[in-house]
Amino acid sequence: MKKSVRGVSLLAALAMTLAACGGGGGGNNTKDAASRLPGAASSPSAAPSGGSTDSTAAAAGADATAPAAGAAAGASTGTGGSTGGGGATASGAPSSVARSSGGTGTGGGTASAAASGSAPASRNAASSSPSGGPAPSGGGSAASPAPAPTPGAPGGAAPSAGDKTGVTSGDVLFGIHMPLSGPVGVLVGNGWKGTDAYFKAVNDGGGVNGRKLKLVVDDDKYSAQGAAAAIRDLVDTKHVFAVACPVGVDQCSVTVDYANSKGVPFLSGGFREKYLEDKPWAFPVTASYPYGGVRLLDYMFQKRGYTPKRKIGLFWLHSENLDEMGAAADAELAKLGGGEKFAVKYPAEKDQSDFSAAVTKFQSAGVDTVWFHVAPDLSTKFAAQAKLLGYQPQYVFTLPVGGDIWAAAAGGNLDKGFGLAGFADPQWAGTQQFQAQFHKYYPDEQADEFNLLCYAIGVVYVEGLKKAGADLGRDSFAKAMAKVDIDTGISQPISYTQRGRIGGPNSKFAVWEIHGAKTDQITGFDW
Secondary structure, eight states: OOOTTTTTTTHHHHTTTOOOOOSSSTTHHHHHTTTTTOOOOOOOOOOOOOOOSSSOOOOOOOTTOOOTTTHHHHHHHHOOOOOOOSSSSSOOTTTOOOOOOOOOOOOOOOOOOOOSSOOOOSSSSSSOOOOOOOOOGOOOOOOOOOOOOOOTTTOOOOOOOOOTTTBOSSSEEEEEEEEOOOHHHHHHHTTTTHHHHHHHHHHHHHHHHEEEEEEEEEOOOSSHHHHHHHHHIIIIIIIOOOEEESSSSHHHHHHHHHHHHOOOOEEOOOOGGGGGGTTTEEESSSHHHHHHHHHHHHHHHHHHOOOOTOOOOEEEEEEGGGGHHHHHHHHHHHHHTTTOOOSSSEEETTTTOOOHHHHHHHHHTTTEEEESSSSSHHHHHHHHHHTTOOOOOEEEEEEEEESSSHHHHTTTTTTOOOOEESSSTTTTTGHHHHHHHHHHOOSSSSOOOHHHHHHHHHHHHHHHHHHOOOOOHHHHHHHHTTOOOOOOOSBOOOEEHHHHHHHTTTTTOOOEEEEEEEEEEEEOOOO
8 A cells, every 4th residue: 555645645644633533523423413504604615617527418228337346447548637735635626526615504515526427407306404403502402303214115106216316317416425625635535536437437338227427525524513514515405316425434424314314325334233223225335333343353363363361452432433343342352252351441532642541551451452443643642652651562453444544644653453454455456457447537646445445335336226227216226225236346245135234244354464654455355
């Protein structure tokens, strides 16, 4: 993996007060954030001028399919993304991208109509008012979103495709929200280009069932409040057909609530499992946190020689979204370790700087292995302070942490760490075909792990579109997603048919190892 992102060194980017891994902003009140109306409106910045890069005409056949996730590009190289984006902002989008800054006003969220198509025309679907309404004065909690409709619920009428918002005869509009600005945006803000590259390849191959794929991207500012504004903008103003949240579990928790309340299909990385039980429109594409935690411990005991004599400590972000992982891991450790559980469990605050007390606690308890599940700035601080205090444990991790950003930020202090990954290191030999396809459309960029994750999300989404058929609506898509059984080759095999909607990606992992200031993938998806 590479050691810098978007021309900005990771250490420099992290020095710009990087937000915490699971949330950023809003504390742990993720359940309420989606139901709050955004605050006073702010004016979005003007979008760059530029036209569409493709036609919205119907494709040459209803059976035209996307290339396989790993299919090598066979056409001439397309134009690359432009450079730009000063300060702590993701590098500039191509000229066809309409970018606006993140406002907190209703309908004023940040948006980018990405290069797979021009900005959508006005849609007929009415913008529904938020179900939760504004937060009451006096510090009270806002109401939760309305109960979700169930996809394809039985009724007296004949089955139909359902809500066709975001769908025309010639195109279908997909939305992504993720950090595009600020220090986190510098690190991950170009991840959406992975989805965009895949969509372009699909469009070049004729589209899906006679439709071209279009993409719009909103800046969630890596905060719960920013995510609440972004999801409302995508759903109620941009009128997307479906939404994805690739980065930030606390942000995704906010937006899956809102999308589910509106019956909008939602794709994302892993979650806590119980949280998705009443959200039938949610489809995770990487393993759940509790499943990942259990499998990491299995790997440690079965493949790395761990015995009950080892003392393991958990250093994790203080977030309700990680509690389920901690409980599942505790139970598995007790089973593997003869009744022993974590010797120390230390919840870190997202803005915490001093970890000397935490280091002392781990050291005094005789912890020889620290499992970290925090933002790269927190693991960097912990490892640096531990080294100064003469404490150098074995570090382990599981998805989605532990990649190049963590390794490079720590400057070698996480050396010899290992863990499990739900998606591939882009420099792994098995991603060569992905690399070829990505560089067809972005020849001047080096693909990173977030490009790859977003690409995999695009692959799964397109698989659902294909199975839904030409009569596309949100109901038909959600029912089609339940039939998805796919191995992308660059991420965990997914089978919603065999393992259900929530557990679909709970399958095999790849193994990553940290070598100095970089992370390398050492296996395929076979654990």
